[in-house]
Amino acid sequence: MQASRARLFKEYKEVQREKSADPDIQLICDDSNIFKWTALVKGPSETPYEGGVFQLAFSIPEQYPLLPPQVRFLTKIFHPNVHFKTGEICLDILKNAWSPAWTLQSVCRAIIALMAHPEPDSPLNCDSGNLLRSGDIKGYQSMARMYTRLAAVPKKG
């Protein structure tokens, strides 16, 4: 069996086994394709993303884990390091700082950490980056909170 497949299979089993280990992350493998995953991550508390649930799409290359998975937000999010239209994420471990010791689970944790600690100096969403860089924390937070409410908070009823 292909190394990437074997490793993903092991990650899958690990996820099944430790379902409750991290309540903020829910990883789901595509029924028919082990190279496609989705994840639901909870917006970290004390951030404008609190209360939201964000959906991530994973597309995993055949050379995984030597190459990083491609991850993007499916849920709209207002964040300096996430492209507002495509959901592309600017995160070093998904690019040149990738290590095969990362797992899909730990990538999700890194993305949650990024949500809590944006890097406005390398923005994919310039509007959001500019708000933070100019010190308008309130402006950034209310924009981010609005989009969280609009797009990421589950509708009741």
Added chain:
Amino acid sequence: MDAMASSDSEEYYDTDDDDMSQLDDGSDDGEDYDSSQEADDEACPKPEEREKEYDFETEADVRQRQEEDTAKISELLSVPRGFAAVLLRHCRWDAERLENEWFCDERRVREAVGLTAESGAPTALSDRPLACAICFDLYGPGETISAGCSHYYCRECWAGYVGAAVGDGARCLLLRCPDPGCAAPVARELVEQVAGDEVRARYERFVVRSYVEEGRSKCIRWCPGPGCTLAVQSRPGFRLYEVACACKHAFCFRCGDEAHRPASCETVREWAAKNLSDRETSNWVLVNTKHCPECRRAIEKNQGCNHMTCGDPCRHEFCWICLGPWKDHSGGYYNCNRYPQDRADESSEEKTRREQAKASLERYLHYYQRWSAHGASLKKARQELDGLEKGGLDRLAEEIGGGEVVNSTELEFLKEAYAQIITARRVLRWTYAYVYYLDPEHDRLRCFCEYLQGEAEASVERLHRCAEQERSELEAFVSTAEAAAEKLEEYREKLCSLILVSRNHFTNLVEGFESGMPEVS
């Protein structure tokens, strides 16, 4: 390896040439130039061997030296070889700097490369059963391996990890343990244990290249010539300008660009940028276009008629000559041909600007055309020399007197002629960039430079003509063997004396230009 410099390699460094008065009897005075050809023609005798300013080293030589440096450091700092190499690379292969930093603050140096005080060996095997943290498979004791830290992976995953990094390029020299929180360096010992032959060879090449490319204190450079793998090491005490590699590529030791004496590296950079820049294009626009007097758009006249109609949406009609509205030119009003006593044709400001731009463009073009023409001749001469080396001399020997008169080794002087033509054209070429950047106000200096340039140019044209035209006459000369031999001897004497003249001219030219000619400044 101590490769011999080829014949054209050292003439730039000759500084002991005698004065110009001897130039014309170029037959027996051998002290004026170098030749490493095994001299077999009396007209171009072997000169004294000059002290060489640089040595050539092959990749293997460089590797050996690097190994020696690494071994010394390994012993001195009591660290394994692989770590010694990591430490040396961190200090740009400067052993002295590493020693200083190490004995000043060992901990800091260790931290910089990811070594801890506990780092003992560059690899370690696990003594218990473990799951590889990459593929998650279970392995028995001794089957997983670490970079000396506590993160163990199986050999296959290591091979993949190292292979991917080596495939990525020189970053493999900075490779760390795959664990995101661990900085332990992946040293050579580990690479050797886990990687296949191909990856290992590639890794080794990066290590050697790093020694030359990152080593700042070494005065060593790879020859940038296409396909050449030699490194050039300058000897202590010499300030190297130009190197003629054994592969025939002549390059500047300082900037790595094609050889460019007497122009400085800065001049060359500026000149190259100028040749590329669109500033010259905008100059052209300025010279060759006028502006529509209504909408100020730049217009190039591409037809003969002077009745201009500006493009949409302006549609203004005007006269190209006087820029006045065309309606004034019809009927009885036509007065464009009359010299205006009281009316400026166009604003004098614009006119001055255009004239200045034109003068500046013309000046640039003057130098650029000559610079590029010498470049083209240089290329042709290089092809010719290649041809002579690849059997051209043999063919020529066949043709002259049916192969009875000379053998090809006796025609080696032709190769020398071309080598000199190549050198001379290259120098001349760069004198044009040099003169272009001279202070335009400083007429005396420029005139003197142009005088030297002109003399040198005349001498290389004579030499080039003799080597090219007169040789073809020689080839066409069919007669008795005796007559052919005599004719050949005559030709050889003439060509060799021209080589000498040219060598002297160019040595003086380069020295004069490089000194900045204080006597006229």
